[in-house]
Amino acid sequence: MELRIFTEPQQGATYDDLLAVARLAEELGFDAFFRSDHYLKMGDVSGLPGPTDSWVVLAGLARDTSTIRLGTLMTSATFRFPGPLAISVANVDQMSGGRVELGIGAGWFEQEHQAYAIPFPPVGERFDRLEEQLEIITGVWSTPEGETFTYRGHHYEVVDSPALPKPVQAKVPILIGGAGRHRTPNLAARFADEFNHPFPAPGSIVPMNDRVKAACEAVGRDPATLTISAAQVVCVGEDEAEVRRRAEAIGREPDELRTNGIAGTLAEAQDKLQALAEQGVTRVYLQVLDLSDHDHLHLLAKLR
Numbered sequence: 284m285e286l287r288i289f290t291e292p293q294q295g296a297t298y299d300d301l302l303a304v305a306r307l308a309e310e311l312g313f314d315a316f317f318r319s320d321h322y323l324k325m326g327d328v329s330g331l332p333g334p335t336d337s338w339v340v341l342a343g344l345a346r347d348t349s350t351i352r353l354g355t356l357m358t359s360a361t362f363r364f365p366g367p368l369a370i371s372v373a374n375v376d377q378m379s380g381g382r383v384e385l386g387i388g389a390g391w392f393e394q395e396h397q398a399y400a401i402p403f404p405p406v407g408e409r410f411d412r413l414e415e416q417l418e419i420i421t422g423v424w425s426t427p428e429g430e431t432f433t434y435r436g437h438h439y440e441v442v443d444s445p446a447l448p449k450p451v452q453a454k455v456p457i458l459i460g461g462a463g464r465h466r467t468p469n470l471a472a473r474f475a476d477e478f479n480h481p482f483p484a485p486g487s488i489v490p491m492n493d494r495v496k497a498a499c500e501a502v503g504r505d506p507a508t509l510t511i512s513a514a515q516v517v518c519v520g521e522d523e524a525e526v527r528r529r530a531e532a533i534g535r536e537p538d539e540l541r542t543n544g545i546a547g548t549l550a551e552a553q554d555k556l557q558a559l560a561e562q563g564v565t566r567v568y569l570q571v572l573d574l575s576d577h578d579h580l581h582l583l584a585k586l587r
Contacts, residue, residue, distance in 0.1 A: 284559075284564075284566070285314045285565065285567070286313055286314060286566075286569060286583070286587055287313060287314050287315040287316070287317055287567070287569065288305075288313050288315070288317070288569055288571055288580070288583075289317045289318070289319075289356055289569060289570045290304060290317070290318045290319070290570075290574060291319045291321070291572060292318055292334070292335050292340070293319060293321040293322065293323060293330065294325065294328050294330060294572065295324065295328055295329055295331050295332070298340060298343060300574050301574070302343070302347055303577070304316070304574050304577075305344050305348055305351065305353075306347070308351060309349065311580060311581065311587075312584065312587060313351065314351075314352065315351060316344070316348070316352070316353055317353070317355060317386070318337055318340065318341070318356075320355045320359050320362065321334065321392060321395055322399050322401075323392065323398050325392075326534070327534065337355050338371045338372070341375050341383070342374070342375045342378055344379075345375050345380075345382070346379075348379075350382075352382045352383070353379060353382055353383055354383060354384030354385065354386055354458070355384075355385065355387070356386045356458065356460075356479065356568060357458065357460065357479075358385060358386060358387045358388070359387075359388060359390035360387060360388065360389055360413040360416045361390035361401055361402065361403060361404075362390070362401060364439070365415070365416040365419035366419065366423070368420060369423045370448065372420075373448045373450040376450035376455055377450065377451050379451075383450070383455055384455065384457075385458065386457075386458035386460070386479065387413070387417070387420075387457065387458070388461060389406070389410050389412070389413040390403070408438075410463075410466050412438050413470065414466075415434075415437070416439070417457070417473075418436065419436075419439060421457070421474060423444060424449065424454075426444075428447075430446070431443045431446060432444045456476040456477060458476070458477040458512075459478060460477075460478055460479030462487065462491065464494060468494045468497070469498045469501075472499040472509070476509070476510060477509065477510040477511075477512055478492075478495050478510070478511055478512070479513065479514060480511075480512070480514070482514055485542070488559070489562050492511060510565060511564050512564060512565070512566035512567065512568065513564045514567075514568040514570055515555075515559075515568070515569065515570060516533075516543065516544035516545070516570040516572065517579075517583065518533065518540045518544065518546040518547075519546065519547065519548070519552045519579070519582055520547075520548065521548070522548065526546060526548070529573065529576065529579060530546070532573045532576065533573055545569065549582070552583075552586055569583060
């Protein structure tokens with residue numbers, strides 16, 4: 284099982300906070316450091332000092348780390364135009380020496396759009412735009428040097444783009460995820476290298492995997508070429524007192540976290556990871572909510 288660290292900096296984090304966690308995750312041997320792409324806090328937290336832009340932060344981390352992979356869960360297609368996003372991701376991939384992954388979704392958090400003057404179209408249009416963005420981003424990256432790329436969609440049009448710059452990687456891994464029953468599996472089958480289950484409800488993983496598998500087969504793709512992952516909030520302690528202390532620090536209850544995440548002692552966490560593996564998950568994003576608790580990361584490293 285691959286284990287990755289996943290952070291939610293809109294809840295209140297500076298660049299230095301994120302850098303400290305990313306460097307520690309690298310030192311401890313985690314497979315990747317990922318962050319959310321949000322501009323507004325959620326829940327009863329201050330959010331101070333305020334949000335950070337995901338790709339600006341990842342550009343900094345690309346230079347301030349050495350080996351760990353870096354990415355987003357998930358970049359919102361409503362936040363950026365597809366051409367500039369393709370440029371930004373390629374730039375950060377170059378800056379990191381080829382360590383970047385792009386998780387991308389349709390966007391869902393209406394309040395953050397209202398808070399920062401970002402248009403928030405209806406859900407059908409958001410998915411239409413996401414599909415066209417994926418067409419453009421993958422088209423730009425795959426166009427051979429010296430040739431141009433043209434695309435005409437309903438929402439976006441590209442005419443004779445030089446399709447530059449190119450990422451360092453021959454193919455930047457693309458992550459698509461969610462619980463949508465139709466368009467999400469279809470987009471994953473067509474464009475993604477990884478399908479992610481975000482905080483899956485009990486019993487939901489296998490049925491969704493079946494839908495993704497069927498979507499792959501419908502487009503002639505081997506489902507085995509798609510990595511299956513899950514994001515889970517994590518709260519692990521050496522004993523129950525430590526579990527309760529960490530749960531209280533993030534405003535959650537241990538029993539609720541045991542149901543909806545990976546929580547409890549190391550043995551309990553290992554059992555939950557094994558259960559995910561039995562449902563076809565091979566990669567887990569451990570959502571660490573208290574970025575000041577570096578001892579937690581040291582403990583989580585024992586799960587590797």
